[in-house]
Amino acid sequence: MTDTSYTPLPVARIAHYHAHVYFHDAAERERAAVLRDQVAERFTVQLGRWRDTPVGPHHLPMYQIAFARDQFAQLLPWLMLNRQDLTVLVHPNTDNPRRDHGVHGLWLGAVLPLKLDILPESNADEAPEIIQPNTTPSLTP
Numbered sequence: 456m457t458d459t460s461y462t463p464l465p466v467a468r469i470a471h472y473h474a475h476v477y478f479h480d481a482a483e484r485e486r487a488a489v490l491r492d493q494v495a496e497r498f499t500v501q502l503g504r505w506r507d508t509p510v511g512p513h514h515l516p517m518y519q520i521a522f523a524r525d526q527f528a529q530l531l532p533w534l535m536l537n538r539q540d541l542t543v544l545v546h547p548n549t550d551n552p553r554r555d556h557g558v559h560g561l562w563l564g565a566v567l568p569l570k571l572d573i574l575p576e577s578n579a580d581e582a583p584e585i586i587q588p589n590t591t592p593s594l595t596p
């Protein structure tokens with residue numbers, strides 16, 4: 456697909472990021488729990504609650520890590536090295552949730568299907584999501 460009229464989006468459109476850590480079964484959930492603790496020990500992020508049943512556009516259980524732009528350069532490579540074979544979707548948050556999940560995101564591990572049709576193409580009329588870190592890291596990534 457080539458759209459010659461496409462205007463590049465400025466990076467400033469990214470308010471923050473999400474990383475969704477998926478798990479299929481109890482063994483993967485255990486690894487996801489270890490990963491969650493390790494992230495909390497190393498990064499200033501907002502850890503979302505466990506979602507043991509699929510929610511929103513996600514077909515698998517998961518939890519979300521929300522993080523500010525200044526965490527990206529450290530957290531992404533750390534997840535590359537330490538995701539313990541779990542599938543992780545990292546996506547930016549602009550004002551277009553459907554594109555953020557379906558086009559702008561990157562996958563560590565398998566690419567999983569998403570229910571993109573339930574996501575709006577604009578959330579400009581919603582209150583912006585504010586990241587409120589709930590970790591107190593003590594270790595260097």
Ligand code: ZN
Nearest residue numbers: 473475519546
């Ligand atoms: Zn998300």
